Amino acid sequence: MNLKTSLLIALAFCLAGSASKAQSTALLTDTFTENTAPWTNLGGVGIRVTHQATELPPNAKGALVFTYTVNPQKQEANNALPFQALIRPVKPGTLAALQAIRFQAYSDIGAPFICVLSEHQGGRYLQIFWLPPKTWQSITLYPKDFWLSDNKGDPPDPDGKLDLDQVEAIGIVPMNTLLTSFMSTDPQMVGLLQPSSGQYTFRLADFEALSNIAAAPPPKLPDDEKGVWIDPLNEEIIHWLLIGSQEMQYDLHPPFPGHAIAVHYQQGPTRLILLLHDLHRVAMENTDRIVFQAAAEKGVRLAVSLQMKDGARYFQLVDIPGDSKPTTVSVNIAAMQPEPDSQEALNHPIDTGQLTTLILADVSFLFGQPEQQNTIWIGPVRAVQQTIGPRTSK
Known part of the structure; x- marks a missing residue:
């Protein structure tokens, strides 16, 4: 494997259970029936709320629409930040009993997204999910599946574990905006990875943080394996x-x-x-x-x-x-x-x-x-x- 390929793979590294049917309890709920609050955008073109039936999943009353740009050639010039994101502030203690985050999401292109849980004076915990193009997807994320982001420049976590009672913000980041910011200074990388430049939308509906819900256990390994x-x-x-x-x-x-x-x-x-x-x-x-x-x-x-x-x-x-x-x-x-x-x-x-x-x-x-x-x-x-x-x- 040559040096150029090794560098590309190194960059990728550096970036880098179904729900129980038991009755759950909502710790917070965002249905977007009136406005985007308490969600805000960090970078990107902007956010708005839609109530048009053609832009909503079944039974939803509203959805948040986040428009963002992907342009590896001009990412640094257009955005002071190396990414674009949706942010929801959370009062510390609200998510102390959190067992799952559930929402519906839509992307106009097939793309990866990151859900981020940020602690007060602590670390950032991440989980990746993939959205197929032009279809609403039900997403359920469990705290046990989040990991501490330990890349250069990330804030340290004093105890190295996710303290749910200290979570002060939830974020959703289109991963392509982060990746293209790293590609912007390397034309060869843009050519090899072929990112899709343009303006895209992400929609969010029926966002809930839940307690009293658990992930299904993983299946057993084949009988002859440990x-x-x-x-x-x-x-x-x-x-x-x-x-x-x-x-x-x-x-x-x-x-x-x-x-x-x-x-x-x-x-x-x-x-x-x-x-x-x-x-x-x-x-x-x-x-x-x-x-x-x-x-x-x-x-x-x-x-x-x-x-x-x-x-x-x-x-x-x-x-x-x-x-x-x-x-x-x-x-x-x-x-x-x-x-x-x-x-x-x-x-x-x-x-x-x-x-x-x-x-x-x-x-x-x-x-x-x-x-x-x-x-x-x-x-x-x-x-x-x-x-x-x-x-x-x-």
């Missing part, structure tokens, strides 16, 4: 960050048994597709292998990469055959190679107790892949144990 799920793909929403395409969806009938996420994209010599998943909440200390089912319409050279908290990055290349032929990807974590530009990875072996991000990248363009449409399917992803004891850098 380990943890990275993503069992058992929720209504997708928690992967896709960069380089707008087309990702659940597929209940992939080429292999079970279900999968399907990504449709343009493959070719000037294209790079990145699919990332957070690992902050995944206890991988006693695992030594990443396993999942995959298939592709056209052949794919897939880079499976991991990043640690100190920035060390490791990867392994695997081949996904074409013709939608299913294959089992099984990556030996200890055998992963250091990224060429990752000095940290050259200084120590990988430590499964310090991992922060999993990334899957189609790097076929490095091997002469012609321009063509492709679809790749990724099944539930898990980290499993095939040897005894943790693999660390002690």
Whole structure:
């Protein structure tokens, strides 16, 4: 893998249960029947409320409409801030009993968004969700799935855990505005990742913070495996960050048994597709292998990469055959190679107790892949144990 690709993947790293049917109690509710309050916009074109039936989900009385811009060539010139966001202030203590955040959301393009919980004099906790284009999506987010943002410049958290009684703001950020701010100084990156410039809208309806509701437990691992799920793909929403395409969806009938996420994209010599998943909440200390089912319409050279908290990055290349032929990807974590530009990875072996991000990248363009449409399917992803004891850098 060459230096340019390594730098692109490094950038992506740095950025980077269904609800119970029991009766729930609303800690706060925003139905947008009158105005946008208490929500405000930070950057972006503006916000408004709509009551037009054609712009609302079923049974909603109103929706907040947030208009934002994506322009990697002029992001820094147009916006003093490196992102655009919706912000809702919260009186500390209001969310002390929070068990779920539930709302309906709409995007006019397929795009990733971040929900942020900000503590008073504490950290920022994040969760990613993907919205398909031009359809209302029901979103339920659980506090257990938020992780502390620990990138350079993020505020530290004194106790390193989400204190719900200290949450003072809820934010929703279109991830594309954040990504393009980092691309604005690198024309090569814009060309490879192909962000869609333009003005877009995000709609929000029936926003609730709830108590007395719980996430369903994850499914059991296959009988012969010990380990943890990275993503069992058992929720209504997708928690992967896709960069380089707008087309990702659940597929209940992939080429292999079970279900999968399907990504449709343009493959070719000037294209790079990145699919990332957070690992902050995944206890991988006693695992030594990443396993999942995959298939592709056209052949794919897939880079499976991991990043640690100190920035060390490791990867392994695997081949996904074409013709939608299913294959089992099984990556030996200890055998992963250091990224060429990752000095940290050259200084120590990988430590499964310090991992922060999993990334899957189609790097076929490095091997002469012609321009063509492709679809790749990724099944539930898990980290499993095939040897005894943790693999660390002690």
